[in-house]
Amino acid sequence: MARYVPEAPQATCLSPEALQCASALTGQENGTAGMGSGQAKSETDTANFINFCAGQQLTNGKQVANGSCNGIPMGRIPASKNMISAIITEPGPGDKLLANVTFEVTIQTRNLHAGFQANPAATYYAAPQDLDAEGYVMGHCHVVIEEIDDLRSNAAPDPTDFVFFRGINDAGDGRGLLRAQVPGGLPRGTYRACTMVAARNHQPVVMPVAQRGAQNDCVRFVVGAGEK
Structure with missing residues (x-):
């Protein structure tokens, strides 16, 4: 197994061209646009939080179950006209599906350049979100299915229990349609299927504005005991 041995860093200083002065503000200074009651103060830093993770457990391309700190920038963010939905x-x-019978989850996406999934064991969150030449996020879509009590259940599922x-690695049909087969189906029960659209390195996609439609979807369905 190949092991990466890092060389001496060539560029560890923040370029003045990359400095974002908004990070020095809490957002609650007098006269600041967008202020509203109930808002929290933003944390501040005068150097883009470049050393925010110093002295902490680093993510460093791994899925760290006990928690970690990731110092990689969010990356390139698409224009509003290129925002993702699914x-x-x-x-x-x-x-109502047949019990223990293979079925497909199909997802229609919009504005996702699918087919880009990095190695989740070695490069998890290890690079910024990036765009293609047309300004679309290069990434992929995960599908997760969890069992729930019933179609009207109000109990939030345990995210560790699915x-x-x-992860759908391919580019789909070229028109945004993605598919994930569930081999052998599921036993009798009630379920929730959800999408988790991600950039290349598995981070949730970052969009340009707060007020927008959702980039993910969930649906609830029933699996019977051998009958429709």
Whole structure:
């Protein structure tokens, strides 16, 4: 197994061209646009938080279950016209599927340049989000299925307890349609299937404005005991 041995760093100083002066402000200074009641003060730093993770457990390309700190920049953010959205087209809301029978989860995406998934064991969160030449996020979509009590359940599922997870590595049909097969299906029960759209290095995609439609979707469905 190849092991990377780092060379002496060539550029460890923050370039003046990369300095974002907004990071020095809490957002609650008198006269600041957008202030509102109930807002929290932003943490501040005069150097882009370049050393925020110093002295802490670093993510360093790994999935650190006990928590870590990741110092990689968020990266390039698309224009509003290129924001991502997704909707699960199969199974549909309330659909009843056959128990223990293979089925597909199909997802129609918008503005995602799919087919880009980096090694999750070695480069997890290890590079910034990036855009293609047309300004679309290069990334992929995960599908996760969790069991829930019933179609109207109000109990938030335990995120560590799921019955199916798949990262869709391919580019889909070229028109935004992605597919994930669930081999052998699922046992009888009620389930929630959700998308998790990510940039190349598995970080949730970052969008340019706060007020927007969601980039992910969930659907609830039922698996029967051998009957529709």
